[in-house]
Amino acid sequence: MGDQVPVRCPVCRRTHTFAAPVYPCACGAPVAPPLVRGAPAEPITHRTWTEDWVTARCQACGRQDQWPQPELGCPCGTVLRIPVRPVTSRPRPTGPAAPTGPAAPSAPPAPFRSPAAAEARGGQAWLPTHIPLPRTAPAPRPTFRPVTIRTAGDAVATAALYLRWLGFEEIVQQKDWYASGLALRGPGLVAQVDPTTRPATLRAVECLWLNGLNEEALGVFFSLAGYASDARARADELGLPLFVMDLTGTPQPVNGPADALLSPGP
Numbered sequence: 001m002g003d004q005v006p007v008r009c010p011v012c013r014r015t016h017t018f019a020a021p022v023y024p025c026a027c028g029a030p031v032a033p034p035l036v037r038g039a040p041a042e043p044i045t046h047r048t049w050t051e052d053w054v055t056a057r058c059q060a061c062g063r064q065d066q067w068p069q070p071e072l073g074c075p076c077g078t079v080l081r082i083p084v085r086p087v088t089s090r091p092r093p094t095g096p097a098a099p100t101g102p103a104a105p106s107a108p109p110a111p112f113r114s115p116a117a118a119e120a121r122g123g124q125a126w127l128p129t130h131i132p133l134p135r136t137a138p139a140p141r142p143t144f145r146p147v148t149i150r151t152a153g154d155a156v157a158t159a160a161l162y163l164r165w166l167g168f169e170e171i172v173q174q175k176d177w178y179a180s181g182l183a184l185r186g187p188g189l190v191a192q193v194d195p196t197t198r199p200a201t202l203r204a205v206e207c208l209w210l211n212g213l214n215e216e217a218l219g220v221f222f223s224l225a226g227y228a229s230d231a232r233a234r235a236d237e238l239g240l241p242l243f244v245m246d247l248t249g250t251p252q253p254v255n256g257p258a259d260a261l262l263s264p265g266p
Contacts, residue, residue, distance in 0.1 A: 012076035029060035039083035068247035146249030152195035159222040194223040202231045
């Protein structure tokens, strides 16, 4: 785990403790973007793929690489960009064996590996067809292992991985998901993934709920840019779980139905 800093949401005024995500350097050492303590977090209202990356230096080998900009999904539905200290000039090597010649070419970055399917619980598959109540939820789950989001397809794959981690089985990606709005299906489940740079709209939330109603399935919504205020209010009325995803690939619940779906119970 990287540095921890307090983060205050400028919209709802809640204060959170945020830990910088840690990534593997090509040399094998952990790397975390250096957070700026005390700097205000900014709500993300517009995204571009090229601007959502920061440079971080490995303290072990000095290598500099591009990693996802740290972000925090506030329960109020706002996605916050966490300030990162920019990388300055490369530090000089220290120690008696410090090299004096030209630096060796850096190794290619280590690829991200997709985690395996979520572990079975006691050898039994859990196929929820509704939001589990605290007293009927299964045992605590293992830690979710995220996958970095670089493209819209990565966002859909991450949502599928997360739903399997929640216990939904046989999750299938729809071929025409971007046109139809339904990205994923499974027994008793339909899911929508919005990878755009705008908050999800009221119409999108209501369409997902209607699709779930027609198929007698639970609808789950994933968004990269959060939700419009009226969309979130309507989702609360309908009992529709809403999640936000940052580029590190970690979905966060933003309303009560999502918290209930995530809760493993006592």
